[in-house]
Amino acid sequence: MSAIFKRSRPDRGLDYVHYLGDGDSKAFSAVQNSAPYQVDKMECCGHVQKRMGKRLMDRVSSLKGSVFTDAKGKKVKGIGGAGKLTQKATKRIQGHYGGAIRNNAGNLASMKKAIWAIWKHRGDDHRDCLEWCASKQGKPVKNVLPKFVVDAIKPVFEALTKDDLLKKCLHGGSQNPNESFHHLIWERCPKTVFVGRRRLELGFFDAVLVFNGGESERLKVLKNLNINPGHHAIKFAFGVDTNRIKRSVYGGDLDHIASRRNKSASVAPDDNNYCAGGF
Numbered sequence: 502m503s504a505i506f507k508r509s510r511p512d513r514g515l516d517y518v519h520y521l522g523d524g525d526s527k528a529f530s531a532v533q534n535s536a537p538y539q540v541d542k543m544e545c546c547g548h549v550q551k552r553m554g555k556r557l558m559d560r561v562s563s564l565k566g567s568v569f570t571d572a573k574g575k576k577v578k579g580i581g582g583a584g585k586l587t588q589k590a591t592k593r594i595q596g597h598y599g600g601a602i603r604n605n606a607g608n609l610a611s612m613k614k615a616i617w618a619i620w621k622h623r624g625d626d627h628r629d630c631l632e633w634c635a636s637k638q639g640k641p642v643k644n645v646l647p648k649f650v651v652d653a654i655k656p657v658f659e660a661l662t663k664d665d666l667l668k669k670c671l672h673g674g675s676q677n678p679n680e681s682f683h684h685l686i687w688e689r690c691p692k693t694v695f696v697g698r699r700r701l702e703l704g705f706f707d708a709v710l711v712f713n714g715g716e717s718e719r720l721k722v723l724k725n726l727n728i729n730p731g732h733h734a735i736k737f738a739f740g741v742d743t744n745r746i747k748r749s750v751y752g753g754d755l756d757h758i759a760s761r762r763n764k765s766a767s768v769a770p771d772d773n774n775y776c777a778g779g780f
């Protein structure tokens with residue numbers, strides 16, 4: 502990758518202004534060292550969002566043995582578990598944190614305020630809450646946390662609302678489109694199989710074609726090669742595209758977003774090697 506940044510100016514007369522990273526600082530410093538011009542780092546909002554969940558869980562485990570006093574004067578051990586910060590609540594806070602970043606793209610002050618509103622809401626202070634809060638709908642608020650828990654997680658919010666970090670998230674974007682494009686290339690040229698340059702190039706061109714215009718774009722290539730696609734080829738290509746659009750509309754439907762979120766909150770991560778937000 503550093504080669505791409507190094508040659509962009511002499512070969513193409515082009516400067517890359519932004520670098521969208523996933524928190525892997527080694528890759529960015531390599532780019533910084535090789536580019537003959539200034540490159541600004543941006544963070545992938547999806548990866549930053551995961552830091553919230555990771556740091557809250559870390560806080561729970563580091564305070565496991567600590568003793569707190571609850572509102573009734575009773576001694577309580579740790580901040581995790583039922584009646585305190587559950588895993589489900591951690592996931593929800595993480596999701597709201599990501600939402601606060603994405604919904605306030607381009608506005609640092611309102612982004613910060615929206616993130617602190619999540620913390621205040623858990624401490625039963627609903628002045629900065631928006632319509633998502635039950636108190637604004639005239640309903641009782643069920644997810645308020647005990648004061649000692651709210652106090653214990655404040656440092657996590659302080660760290661994750663720092664200007665330096667949020668400024669890199671102002672673009673509101675993630676690496677998801679990149680990753681989905683990479684997936685199309687890997688699908689054609691698997692990492693585990695050696696492919697020659699010709700196949701790699703063809704696979705790459707085909708991936709660009711399908712990523713930008715869908716399966717039906719391939720039909721145009723065939724036509725330009727003077728090959729007339731048959732009835733079944735046309736039916737197949739448009740069928741795949743229509744299904745993909747249908748799925749994305751269905752996937753963006755609010756009910757289905759909520760059900761996916763509940764599902765992911767109830768399933769414990771089983772991948773021990775990958776540590777989301779662990780950088």
Ligand SMILES: [Zn+2]
Pocket residue numbers: 622626627630634635636642
């Ligand atoms: Zn509220």
